[in-house]
Amino acid sequence: MAGLDTKSTLMDSVSTGTKGRGFLRSLLARERVRQTLLLYGSDIGLIILTFGTGILNSRFLGPTQYGVYAFVITVVEAVMLFAGFGFPAAGARVVSLAKTRHDEQAIQGALVAIALMMGLCISLVLAAATPLIQVVFHTQEKSWLLIASLLCTLAPLQAILTQACLGANRIGILATLNILPKALYLLGGLGMVVWAHLTAKTALMLYFGGSLASCLLALIALRIRFDQVRSLTREVTAEVKRYGFKAYLGGIADTSTYKLNNLLIAGYVDTNWLGFYSIASTMVSPMVRFSIALSNSAYRSLGQKKSINKKLFMANGAFLVASAILIAAVVRPFITIVLTRQFLPAVGLVYVLLATAFFQGMYQPINAFLCAHGKGRELRSISLVVCAVNLIISLALIPRLGAYGAAIGSSMAKCCELLGNIHYYRKITRQSCSSS
Template sequence: MNIDKDTIKKIVTLYGSTFIGVGLGFAISVFNTRVLGKEAFGDFKFIETVFRFLASLVSVGIFISITRMLAIAKSKIYTHRLIGFFVIALAIAGAIGVILLLIFSFVEPIWFSGNLGHIFRQYSFLIFAILGSIALREILKGLNKIYTLSVLNAVPAILYLVIAYSFNLKNPLHLEDILLLFYGLQLLFLIVIIIKLKPKFDIKKSLVKDVIHENNTNGKPIYYGSLAGVATAHIVGFSLSYYIDNTQVGFFTLAMTVCSPLIMIPSVLGTVLFKKFANFDYIPKKVIIFSILATVLALIVFYVFIERVFLLFYSEDFTPAIDISKILIFGFLLHGFGDLINRFLGANGKGKLLRNSAFVVGIVNVLGYTILVKYFGVTGAIVTKIFASATYLFMMYYYYTKFIKKNKYV
């Protein structure tokens, strides 16, 4: 596989914006922890967990299906109609998400100690920002609009830091202010980018049939797998809140934020090459070698600087997240390599294989984040994350080897 100059530019651009986005995410977490303190920051992360969990429930695989259809679309008019279908699906899924949030808002004070029901009711509409951002990143991947994806990774975060910092100088920001400003900006950018994609809403019956067929054969199996793999990963926020408190949710999710750069290296390559992967029978060796070398280098840098950087930016109240990060990082390393293979299999329409692997990972998540967290607290959550990531990589590699062996004889 020869990688042309345009692809190299897109890889460099997305890597640059992704790492800028990671740096901005780090800066945002520093700002939010200092403004909110450990208790309110934990509440903020618990709210995010609920929003993201419900967002993962309502898509039913449609966005994944549209992503692959965009990657192989042959005409511009068909592409723009697919984007129109995406907008309609997003509106319906978001409305369902709002209803689920309203229901949860009355349950939360009974099951959890945060007493945050009024916030879920008042800001339920922000699920459009979370669901839309996740879905739009998939759509842009299918369209191979890497530069737009790069803007989405960085610009909303920059604006949030500038605006939030300016406001906080005059009047201290509270949990609700940060929630509205952070996700309100994402919602604004979501709307602007969708408009620029020029969706067409004269949806033909043939297109609807195409989407339904793709969803039944590829998108829905991946969705079921996502419920098992991705959605169950959010259980840790619920279990830590239920068995301990939201402060521990804050520590654990902060550690995940600190560790997240290691997952980006192979994952970004998979995103940029997604469209090309649809026409290849294997992942090129140069892609795998680059991913391994870059990830090992990043791991070394992480261990050299993690403690001093953390203590430089965060208050001492959040130091428990350091020890969590030093172990949790291995889970992110394993997951990143799994994501690279996932992108390849997804581009080749192997949704059922991704679903099957996610079911196995989901079982690990459910058992670990309930039983282990109950008896071992945060330590149980760390062990679960690492074991689940190792299981994910093993399953991806297993199905990948089966795929390439089969294609040798096709």
């Protein structure tokens, strides 16, 4: 009898294992799941590569050269933040509405033409403004500013190609655009360290080369067509006026306010706590990145639906809760082992920012739905309200609570953003139901 019981138990275990593997295979067979995991994997890879390039630059450039490199990259990133003028978001929506693959490629061609013109104009303006920048930032490095103007020629193209891939649901190319520039830079930088000497100028050349190679690869993979560029440019411009520029203004307000938190922490407390806040933000960022990856993989289909599938909400919420529990459990030993006990003050900030990440992750599918439906006015309204809430709470709490005030303010602002997204989502879905 004991032998029969053992045999039965083994057979049950094998059966359970087979069913589990079958469920896993069926889950991975779904395109949405594969795309989400691919995008999320590229995001996590980007975090690792960014950490690696940071070590490479600080170790082999030295303080002076690294300072010059960081200044130029800061200028480029500032341009990337402000340079879109709503064209990337509008382009993603126009591409997502294309009826055929040929139309999709033609729209992408018009977007590339727009991006190249924008990049050229931005580069010329930045080069012309070099004397003014030298006065404002007290730098005499004119050649570095000219290099920055060269790097900025690709900023609009990178942003527009990313959104064009999003609208076309070309998630593989999107993941490649996400991770390849950093990977190429790291490989090139290691090569320079081994066979030559890494300087700020060679590092910036590697940065430009990685960005250029990624853009060229995306252009080849997308097989864009320059058909009817003029008429399609007018169509994209009309969408910018209707939707893109409104969403752009909201995004600028949102991003600028959260950047202000860092300045307030440095001003009212000190740079040590700014470092702790930065570490805590990095620790919780994988939560939000999954939600963004899930929402991006669903972007194109959301534009053709009247509501969001409940399974999408449930999958997103389940991951956020599970990852929050995991991060809360491992954060203290992880920081102790990897960063040493000197950075343990960041642990308390992580616990507060987990709420921020949860709220931010929960509204990502709704935000993608609003973007896919071109609700620029609604997105702008949400961002302006959240901007005001975050600014008021941060100014009230940071002088009293320091970095914890910034973390609490971020959590409350993201909660307001979640409520704003839910409000407009319900309003739009009710209108869709009543019209049908």
